[in-house]
Amino acid sequence: MAQNTQQGTGKAVPDFRPMQPAPARNHLDPYVRLAVPGQMTKPIRPPTENTTLRKGRTNRILLYHGCFNPPHHGHMGHLRHALRYCGQEINVIGAFIIVLPNGMLDLKLGVNSKEIKLDIKKRVALWDEELRAQAQAQAGNRDEGWVERCWVMMRSEWSQAEPQLEQDFARDGFDVEFVTLAGGDKFSEYSTHVGWGYPMTMTTNISRPVFFYKSTSNSPLPKTLRDHTPWELMPSNPHSPRRVVFTCRYIGLYKTYTLRFVSALFSEQLDPTLSSTKVRSIINTTQVLTRNSSDQEKVTRLATRLGGVVLSPNLLAQYIVEEWKKRGNDAPQFLELRAIASRYKY
Structure with a gap:
């Protein structure tokens, strides 16, 4: 993240100045197409500022894992809210929607369950079709640029692509960090460690409530999580849409991670029973x-x-x-x- 030094204090503060356009060769889509063979059959995406890799700062990509059996508006609303309001200062240039394999449905629903279990290729196709429709509806609307930052892939594709992407980014001099996007239901009062091996985890309360925060509460900060530092309120960015964002850190014996919570207004929260x-x-x-x-x-x-x-x-x-x-x-x-x-x- 770009930093400025506050005069007289020596303290680093976020640089919220608007980003300048970068060359098209730094666009994220060519990297994804080369690392994920399944993307080669999909339309080539034109370069945009939202998906441009930049040197001299950390470029972040959200990883949104799920069975999505089937994908619904709660899933999409969670992703959309995170991309819109996570904060320009952390420079999220993309989101990979990673669809879990058919075997995970057997584990989740039971091998002998008679519930509908959609094949992974169909679950991927449902995401792709919806994102295409959203892109057409948002054409020309710069405030709705979240769809252009989304790619859908199977977990087997991601497992092979991750080391390839890391190698390609490093070769070209880009600092890229993957960030887990977790659902609000992944947090409980007794189990909150969901770093999953990445340095940052993000969540929202747009589609499901989180136990540690209520939009109507008189408390200015969320409830401190077990084994985490107290929450900190992040500075507002005058150049991007605003929602209140909080961060805290988990500090363990062998690993640490940052948890970033992107709050939603009470009036915009989706039906919590949607699943x-x-x-x-x-x-x-x-x-x-x-x-x-x-x-x-x-x-x-x-x-x-x-x-x-x-x-x-x-x-x-x-x-x-x-x-x-x-x-x-x-x-x-x-x-x-x-x-x-x-x-x-x-």
């Missing part, structure tokens, strides 16, 4: 409600019910109806959901 579990419940209920409908009508009705809840609802509805056809209406949850479905109307 992949809730989405799967909507899907299961709709299966019962449309059991006598044509495939096209099932897709239309399911997409309508999922609209505003999931990413790429039309594409997801097609995937789900294909899965229903494979399973048939004799799936175990079918009979169990009839009573539930009777309470719902279109």
